[in-house]
Amino acid sequence: MQPVIGIIxxxxxxxxxxxxxxxxHPSRLRAIYEMxxxxxxxxxxxxxxxxxxxxDLELVHTPAYIKKVxxxxxxxxxxxxxxxxxxAKTYLAAWLAAGGCIEALKAVWSGLCRTCFALIRPPGxxxxxxxxxxxxIFNNLAIAARYAQRLMGLERILVVxxxxxxxxxxxxxxxxxxxxxxxxxxxxxxxxxxxxxxEAGAADGLGYTVNVPLPRDFEDEDMLALYQTLLxxxxxxxxxxxxxxxxxxxxxxxxxxxxxxLTEAVFADLTRLIxxxxxxxxxxxxxFVLEGGYDPRALSRCVEKVLRVLCEPAAQTFELVDRTTRxxxxxxxxxxxxxxxxxxxx
Numbered sequence: 386m387q388p389v390i391g392i393i394x395x396x397x398x399x400x401x402x403x404x405x406x407x408x409x410h411p412s413r414l415r416a417i418y419e420m421x422x423x424x425x426x427x428x429x430x431x432x433x434x435x436x437x438x439x440x441d442l443e444l445v446h447t448p449a450y451i452k453k454v455x456x457x458x459x460x461x462x463x464x465x466x467x468x469x470x471x472x473a474k475t476y477l478a479a480w481l482a483a484g485g486c487i488e489a490l491k492a493v494w495s496g497l498c499r500t501c502f503a504l505i506r507p508p509g510x511x512x513x514x515x516x517x518x519x520x521x522i523f524n525n526l527a528i529a530a531r532y533a534q535r536l537m538g539l540e541r542i543l544v545v546x547x548x549x550x551x552x553x554x555x556x557x558x559x560x561x562x563x564x565x566x567x568x569x570x571x572x573x574x575x576x577x578x579x580x581x582x583x584e585a586g587a588a589d590g591l592g593y594t595v596n597v598p599l600p601r602d603f604e605d606e607d608m609l610a611l612y613q614t615l616l617x618x619x620x621x622x623x624x625x626x627x628x629x630x631x632x633x634x635x636x637x638x639x640x641x642x643x644x645x646x647l648t649e650a651v652f653a654d655l656t657r658l659i660x661x662x663x664x665x666x667x668x669x670x671x672x673f674v675l676e677g678g679y680d681p682r683a684l685s686r687c688v689e690k691v692l693r694v695l696c697e698p699a700a701q702t703f704e705l706v707d708r709t710t711r712x713x714x715x716x717x718x719x720x721x722x723x724x725x726x727x728x729x730x731x
Contacts, residue, residue, distance in 0.1 A: 391498035401478035416681035434485030444531035465517035510552030543625035548633025551580030592726025610712035633676030653690035
């Protein structure tokens with residue numbers, strides 16, 4: 386019997402129109418939806434999102450900023466940030482993106498589906514409490530994490546962010562909070578130019594943020610070796626109840642914004658690793674949230690690879706790959722940075 390895998394999907398996400406030449410174009414999600422109709426006609430449970438409630442948005446955003454987003458409905462075209470335009474229906478897509486993540490969380494936690502992939506837009510991991518940026522309006526994953534903390538009582542949430550851009554919004558929201566462990570691999574030479582090794586958390590959250598700046602010559606085997614080295618001890622020590630994956634695919638070699646060399650195959654491998662880490666007795670539930678990825682064809686291939694892994698039976702074993710020199714260098718830098726912090730001390 387095939388596992389029940391949920392997806393968040395809604396045509397209203399396509400109504401956010403930032404402009405014909407803008408990278409975060411509706412064609413991104415349209416390509417994914419067309420791929421799903423072609424390749425997964427019966428295997429996925431489509432869940433219709435509901436707009437987030439004002440109280441949910443205020444878990445991370447200021448009331449003034451939420452009202453500013455709402456006011457964009459009064460104009461055919463306006464701007465929330467120099468790189469983040471809005472059209473008249475952008476506000477609804479943004480409300481639905483945040484609400485879709487909450488619906489996905491509820492579906493996974495209730496057992497309606499084994500895991501869920503929120504295929505939403507606009508993306509979210511750059512959004513700050515009172516400011517849009519990096520094509521992001523509401524911080525969808527941060528809202529879901531706060532919802533899980535405040536309304537569902539979860540005490541340990543792991544966020545894994547493999548988007549090639551540093552999720553500075555998530556980083557900022559949870560920098561002092563040991564209840565959300567943030568792990569990000571990214572190119573620090575790209576927007577927002579943050580996320581160095583020594584940005585490791587503060588106050589009670591010291592040691593609960595791991596930033597791994599990636600070199601641009603990283604390839605699939607390096608990425609998988611890096612994750613296989615760093616993630617298992619984090620999961621073993623932190624024992625997350627929930628793993629939220631910020632699934633951006635702009636590290637793909639065909640992406641027009643990223644400067645990386647990865648292929649769609651590595652995202653399947655990373656997904657299989659994360660599912661394996663969450664599958665141990667008493668392990669974590671998993672939820673995937675779409676972030677970047679700006680070549681529609683490459684993006685749809687990446688999402689297809691992830692969905693195919695999600696539809697596999699639960700992995701009981703995981704075959705490790707050989708370590709690579711490039712991955713070892715980064716893993717050693719992370720170890721040097723974090724070895725004295727509470728969570729890393731035996």
